Amino acid sequence: MVDxxxxxxxxxxxxxxxxxxxxSDFLRDDLDLTGTHVGCxxxxxxxxxxxxxxxxxxxxxxxxxxxxxxxxxxxxGLASDGALGALQQAMWDxxxxxxxxxxxxxxxxxxxxxxxxxxxxEQEIREALSGNICRCTGYQSIIDGVLLAARxxxxxxxxx
Amino acid sequence: xxxxxAERYTGTSIKRSxxxxxxxxxxxxxxxxxxPGMLHAAFVRSPLxxxxxxxxxxxxxxxxPGVVAVFTGADLEAVTIPGPDPLxxxxxxxxxxxxxxxxGTDKVRFVGDPVAVVVAESRYLAEDxxxxxxxxxxxxxxxxxxxxxxxAGSPPVFANLGDNIIGPPKRSEFGxxxxxxxxxxxxxxxHIDVHRHQNVPMEGRGCVASHDADSGIMTVxxxxxxxxxxxxxxxxxxxxxxxxxxxxxxxxxxxxxxxIGASREELAVAAASRSLGRPVKWxxxxxxxxxxxxxxxxxxxxxxxxxxxxxxxxxxxxxxxIDTGAYPVMGTMVPxxxxxxxxxxxxxxxxxxxxxxxxTNKASYVAYxxxxxxxxxxxxxxxxLLAKDLGLDPLEIRLxxxxxxxxxxxxxxxxxxxxxxxxxxxxxRVAQIVDIPAFRCRQAEERARGRYLGIGLATFIEAxxxxxxxxxxxxxxxxxxxxxxxxxxxxVTLFTGQMPHGQSHQTTLAQIAADxxxxxxxxxxxxxxxxxVVPFGLTGGSRSATMTGGVALHGARQLRAKVLDFAAVxxxxxxxxxxxxxxxxxxxxxxxxxxxxxxxxxQAASGRxxxxxxxxxxVEASFDGGEGGWSxxxxxxxxxxxxxxxxxxxxxxxxxxxCGALINPAVVEGQIRGGIAQGxxxxxxxxxxxxxxxxxxxxxxxxxxxxxxCDVPRIELEHLETVPLDADVNFRGVGxxxxxxxxxxxxxxxxxxxxxxxxxIYEQHLPPARILELIAEADAG
Numbered sequence: 001m002v003d004x005x006x007x008x009x010x011x012x013x014x015x016x017x018x019x020x021x022x023x024s025d026f027l028r029d030d031l032d033l034t035g036t037h038v039g040c041x042x043x044x045x046x047x048x049x050x051x052x053x054x055x056x057x058x059x060x061x062x063x064x065x066x067x068x069x070x071x072x073x074x075x076x077g078l079a080s081d082g083a084l085g086a087l088q089q090a091m092w093d094x095x096x097x098x099x100x101x102x103x104x105x106x107x108x109x110x111x112x113x114x115x116x117x118x119x120x121x122e123q124e125i126r127e128a129l130s131g132n133i134c135r136c137t138g139y140q141s142i143i144d145g146v147l148l149a150a151r152x153x154x155x156x157x158x159x160x
Numbered sequence: 161x162x163x164x165x166a167e168r169y170t171g172t173s174i175k176r177s178x179x180x181x182x183x184x185x186x187x188x189x190x191x192x193x194x195x196p197g198m199l200h201a202a203f204v205r206s207p208l209x210x211x212x213x214x215x216x217x218x219x220x221x222x223x224x225p226g227v228v229a230v231f232t233g234a235d236l237e238a239v240t241i242p243g244p245d246p247l248x249x250x251x252x253x254x255x256x257x258x259x260x261x262x263x264g265t266d267k268v269r270f271v272g273d274p275v276a277v278v279v280a281e282s283r284y285l286a287e288d289x290x291x292x293x294x295x296x297x298x299x300x301x302x303x304x305x306x307x308x309x310x311x312a313g314s315p316p317v318f319a320n321l322g323d324n325i326i327g328p329p330k331r332s333e334f335g336x337x338x339x340x341x342x343x344x345x346x347x348x349x350x351h352i353d354v355h356r357h358q359n360v361p362m363e364g365r366g367c368v369a370s371h372d373a374d375s376g377i378m379t380v381x382x383x384x385x386x387x388x389x390x391x392x393x394x395x396x397x398x399x400x401x402x403x404x405x406x407x408x409x410x411x412x413x414x415x416x417x418x419x420i421g422a423s424r425e426e427l428a429v430a431a432a433s434r435s436l437g438r439p440v441k442w443x444x445x446x447x448x449x450x451x452x453x454x455x456x457x458x459x460x461x462x463x464x465x466x467x468x469x470x471x472x473x474x475x476x477x478x479x480x481x482i483d484t485g486a487y488p489v490m491g492t493m494v495p496x497x498x499x500x501x502x503x504x505x506x507x508x509x510x511x512x513x514x515x516x517x518x519x520t521n522k523a524s525y526v527a528y529x530x531x532x533x534x535x536x537x538x539x540x541x542x543x544x545l546l547a548k549d550l551g552l553d554p555l556e557i558r559l560x561x562x563x564x565x566x567x568x569x570x571x572x573x574x575x576x577x578x579x580x581x582x583x584x585x586x587x588x589r590v591a592q593i594v595d596i597p598a599f600r601c602r603q604a605e606e607r608a609r610g611r612y613l614g615i616g617l618a619t620f621i622e623a624x625x626x627x628x629x630x631x632x633x634x635x636x637x638x639x640x641x642x643x644x645x646x647x648x649x650x651x652v653t654l655f656t657g658q659m660p661h662g663q664s665h666q667t668t669l670a671q672i673a674a675d676x677x678x679x680x681x682x683x684x685x686x687x688x689x690x691x692x693v694v695p696f697g698l699t700g701g702s703r704s705a706t707m708t709g710g711v712a713l714h715g716a717r718q719l720r721a722k723v724l725d726f727a728a729v730x731x732x733x734x735x736x737x738x739x740x741x742x743x744x745x746x747x748x749x750x751x752x753x754x755x756x757x758x759x760x761x762x763q764a765a766s767g768r769x770x771x772x773x774x775x776x777x778x779v780e781a782s783f784d785g786g787e788g789g790w791s792x793x794x795x796x797x798x799x800x801x802x803x804x805x806x807x808x809x810x811x812x813x814x815x816x817x818x819c820g821a822l823i824n825p826a827v828v829e830g831q832i833r834g835g836i837a838q839g840x841x842x843x844x845x846x847x848x849x850x851x852x853x854x855x856x857x858x859x860x861x862x863x864x865x866x867x868x869x870c871d872v873p874r875i876e877l878e879h880l881e882t883v884p885l886d887a888d889v890n891f892r893g894v895g896x897x898x899x900x901x902x903x904x905x906x907x908x909x910x911x912x913x914x915x916x917x918x919x920x921i922y923e924q925h926l927p928p929a930r931i932l933e934l935i936a937e938a939d940a941g
Binding site for chain 1 (some may be wrong): 175176177178183185186187189192194196211361363364411413416445446661662663664761826829830834836837838860866868870872874875910
């Protein structure tokens with residue numbers, strides 16, 4: 001067992017894990033942050049996407065011990081005080097999701113995308129999200145949610 | 161149209177009440193369930209397709225620190241009741257059943273067949289334990305193809321059945337088959353194959369079983385399409401009274417037909433919990449889900465079509481073989497539905513249909529979104545092939561053969577009347593939207609430049625729920641029930657056996673009830689997922705829009721009447737003069753008389769009324785579907801096929817759908833788009849592949865490819881004006897339609913694109929390599 005200290009959603013957490021414990025399992029089982037979902041454990045579906053030091057990462061392909069010294073953000077850390085963030089609100093308004101299992105991964109991936117590319121258009125959004133699999137929606141409603149968030153953010157900036 | 165009282169919410173794309181928790185990671189899926197003292201299970205699975213199990217040695221596994229127990233097939237045989245899959249037991253039509261134990265004891269029958277379950281302090285340690293379980297197998301010749309399964313010489317997968325034909329050839333005839341074929345201008349013959357592919361929800365199967373020895377109650381947290389069917393399955397196989405089994409379900413990460421009843425693994429986990437006296441959790445990983453949860457659609461068809469030279473499709477004679485895999489679940493039930501649906505919305509005068517179901521050493525054939533969908537694939541493929549033979553346009557041949565809407569309605573040769581079917585309208589509408597003549601010009605120009613564009617059309621109908629039948633509906637897909645009550649906080653609660661896994665029932669049912677009862681949307685709560693509390697129900701068969709929407713409407717109306725009858729006593733007015741608007745009971749035209757419904761409920765609960773006053777503000781409603789109706793539509797795809805790489809791009813996809821009145825348009829559109837995406841996946845990407853030894857080759861997402869955001873285009877959806885049949889309930893199901901009709905739409909488009917090469921397509925899986933093969937074969941031939 002390895003003793004680790006990891007910063008998640010702005011708080012420091014101490015844990016004791018096997019060296020082979022994945023970051024996704026550590027978040028879900030040790031920290032009870034079950035918002036991050038595990039869909040494949042081999043890095044293809046993207047449901048486990050979290051943000052580590054500002055970059056979207058597949059937490060199923062990372063070991064918990066590798067997160068020592070990093071800032072990790074999960075879907076639980078996006079909205080403050082239970083209110084939805086702007087991206088989440090836009091996705092709610094756009095009926096982006098159905099069963100919701102892929103949702104946290106999409107929210108984190110899209111959040112990272114818009115953070116770096118606020119002007120992203122449809123094609124860029126599709127490519128950036130092509131590593132997240134959804135089985136329910138056919139993607140259109142998810143793209144619409146991201147486009148809406150981008151547009152609202154643009155309008156906010158224009159007003160300032 | 162629907163006569164809902166206020167109609168403020170029904171028909172609008174109101175935001176979902178599920179989303180705040182979904183978007184913030186606060187959903188509760190089966191893998192999120194944690195109980196004190198919980199252990200974790202992992203399964204030892206067969207690496208061989210067909211083998212005898214000579215010995216199982218779990219001693220090293222049991223000795224591993226952290227491993228609490230190992231249950232072999234023999235251990236579980238002692239504490240469970242043998243029998244078929246619960247879904248099959250519930251809905252199967254009889255016939256000889258294969259005999260097998262819960263986990264493999266004497267034999268394993270497909271790669272991934274579970275042989276033992278290891279229970280440990282963590283999933284990691286349980287998997288370590290699995291690696292230490294030594295199983296001695298004796299290889300047997302595998303039965304991997306339906307052709308071999310049909311051969312009497314193939315080794316029987318189940319000793320008690322004697323051979324591998326679980327559904328011997330059964331033939332039915334409708335109309336004068338012999339006469340129709342004898343009198344036809346021509347008879348065309350085709351062999352069509354549909355490949356094995358599968359549900360692949362983003363969340364796999366799983367459960368947490370917790371047996372309490374003191375009360376004797378088994379609580380199973382499940383991911384299921386029906387808590388009651390799962391309860392029945394657990395009770396049946398564990399030899400328990402159903403009242404001693406409670407099934408709970410929360411959020412479910414998709415299913416598409418996979419998660420119904422109780423799988424062998426879930427039953428093993430429940431038995432383990434009972435033996436250990438501790439909660440046991442099993443969450444399947446993706447390789448288990450792809451390998452062992454079940455697969456679908458592996459069917460082959462020999463089709464004869466009796467045709468008139470003008471393009472009249474006079475009759476079809478179809479022989480079908482369905483590969484049900486090793487442990488039958490749904491495969492034996494599908495042919496009967498296909499037979500009934502094969503004529504579609506067309507004026508087919510004669511149908512001969514024969515089906516054979518075989519057992520092979522592969523994962524079970526399970527229900528997958530529109531399990532009978534291949535009837536539409538075969539029919540719509542055949543129409544295009546015939547059109548080509550006769551020099552007719554694909555739209556033309558369909559419009560020629562589609563049944564007109566007559567009164568009395570035209571009936572399918574297999575019996576059901578085509579009441580309110582708008583197939584002709586949807587074909588015309590989709591053709592209008594796409595402008596086919598303009599496309600043909602562009603197609604010709606692009607062909608001259610060496611680019612291969614194609615257009616494909618297909619139409620379908622689905623019994624969602626189908627028109628009213630002479631007998632009332634029965635069985636698990638029968639009457640729909642709902643309990644509704646008004647509580648003292650003013651909340652109208654709906655208790656339903658529906659188990660949404662993406663269908664947004666907590667929103668749509670609330671829309672209907674809010675309108676009918678007279679409260680704001682936020683004042684309705686939909687309770688699901690507790691077999692102790694909700695009535696029997698099953699989410700499946702695209703039934704909930706009609707059946708559950710209908711019982712919510714009628715139930716809310718009944719509850720409203722009951723509340724008004726009581727309020728009449730309370731206010732000393734006639735209930736005829738009372739109404740409920742915006743959550744308040746008032747005398748019509750007198751706003752000062754308004755009382756909040758919550759206050760009415762508090763008064764009812766106060767105990768101060770005489771016994772002759774009915775103060776229970778609760779109803780139990782049932783609904784038989786009313787006049788019901790068909791759902792259906794026509795789809796059109798424009799594709800480009802790259803003849804060098806074989807890559808297909810879907811340039812445009814248009815669907816004109818009729819699913820009756822819409823409860824929530826955004827929800828409806830999401831269902832259709834999702835189904836179409838699965839159709840794109842089925843044709844271009846997905847295949848559950850076995851090699852000739854029965855080794856499974858699609859056990860990861862690197863091998864089983866799913867469509868991504870770059871593979872599914874913007875889909876243009878048009879909703880047709882529906883034909884209302886019922887005074888109140890004209891919502892019809894839409895969950896399966898997209899997946900039923902998208903595959904033939906796409907294959908028709910691909911074949912059209914490859915016309916210059918002379919390619920004819922008699923199959924559904926067309927990845928790049930196959931496209932190139934088809935081009936080469938047509939070149940050579």
